[in-house]
Amino acid sequence: MTIDFAALRTKMVDCQIRTTDVTDLAIINAMLAVPREEFVSSRLRALAYIDEDVEIAPADETGVARYMMEASPFARLIQLAGVGPSDFVLDVGCASGYSAAVLSLVAGSVIALEESAELVEAAQSNLDRLGYHGVAVVEGPLAAGCKSEAPYDVIMMEGSVEEVPAALFDQLKDGGRLVVVEGNGNAAIAKIYQKSGTVVSGRRAFNAAVKPLPGFERAAEFEF
Numbered sequence: 001m002t003i004d005f006a007a008l009r010t011k012m013v014d015c016q017i018r019t020t021d022v023t024d025l026a027i028i029n030a031m032l033a034v035p036r037e038e039f040v041s042s043r044l045r046a047l048a049y050i051d052e053d054v055e056i057a058p059a060d061e062t063g064v065a066r067y068m069m070e071a072s073p074f075a076r077l078i079q080l081a082g083v084g085p086s087d088f089v090l091d092v093g094c095a096s097g098y099s100a101a102v103l104s105l106v107a108g109s110v111i112a113l114e115e116s117a118e119l120v121e122a123a124q125s126n127l128d129r130l131g132y133h134g135v136a137v138v139e140g141p142l143a144a145g146c147k148s149e150a151p152y153d154v155i156m157m158e159g160s161v162e163e164v165p166a167a168l169f170d171q172l173k174d175g176g177r178l179v180v181v182e183g184n185g186n187a188a189i190a191k192i193y194q195k196s197g198t199v200v201s202g203r204r205a206f207n208a209a210v211k212p213l214p215g216f217e218r219a220a221e222f223e224f
Contacts, residue, residue: 005037008049012036012071016051022075026085030105031075039068039098039126053211056095057119062214066095066119069158073181073190073208074099080192080205081154081179083107090149090171092142093158093213097123097135103156104134111149112137115215143215145171152176160188160208161216169193169200181208 013032022028037048040056047054053067083089089107094100096119100112112127112135114120120139127135138146143165145155150171157164157180164180172178172195181188186209193202 003037003046005035005045005048009036012049012051016070016072017075020072020076022072022079024079026106027075027078027083027102030102031071033105034098034101035130036068036071036098038130039096039101056122057116060116064212064214066093066116066214067159067211068095068098069210073210074102074158076206076208077156077179077181077190078103078106080190081156081177083154083156087153089154089156090146090152091156091158092145092168094123094137095119095158097126097132097137099156099158100135100137101127101130101132104132107154108134110135111146111152113142113146114139115141141215142213143167147171154179157181157213159213160184160210161213162218163216164193165216169195172200181210184212185209 037045040048053070055065055067057066059065083106087107089103089110091100091110091112094112094114100110103110124137145168151173153176155178160181176195178193181190188209190205190208191202193200
């Protein structure tokens with residue numbers, strides 16, 4: 001049976017994106033344009049547009065599997081960050097490259113960061129094959145960011161974290177924004193942080209349950 005992926009893409013936008021208050025036409029058009037099915041394994045192509053996170057890589061030595069974020073919170077985070085055509089974006093945890101492809105159609109340029117060599121290779125291959133040339137894929141620890149290319153207008157976190165490390169805030173420009181889902185499961189909250197001079201302030205935006213990124217666990221505290 002032949003699957004009409006273009007129809008599934010339109011249904012995803014109409015039923016998952018527009019219905020969750022995403023109104024930015026640049027984001028909507030980008031998500032209509034990028035073939036989500038091209039960034040998952042062949043066995044999961046039929047599930048690429050379901051209203052859930054889609055597994056990209058099984059758990060490794062970190063114990064954390066890697067996922068393509070569910071479409072709705074992903075789109076809402078881009079809108080929350082106010083990503084525009086002049087913005088330089090760091091995409092932390094790009095996995096197989098889908099998020100970076102979408103961001104490349106909304107932003108000016110994108111650094112796509114991955115710490116798994118296999119995912120770096122997959123992301124680079126997918127982005128090259130599909131013609132997304134406004135993205136540079138970089139390998140390195142996610143929690144360290146990519147200091148060599150900083151500062152950034154926007155930092156996007158492609159999964160939930162317990163804590164955002166100071167190293168990432170340090171890589172924001174004055175006026176730069178970082179968007180992230182903090183916490184675990186249904187108790188997690190999407191937040192936006194903005195930098196003004198050396199001060200970073202944050203605010204809560206909406207509830208979001210997405211899969212975690214590895215390496216962002218809160219340090220254990222000693223208790224008497």
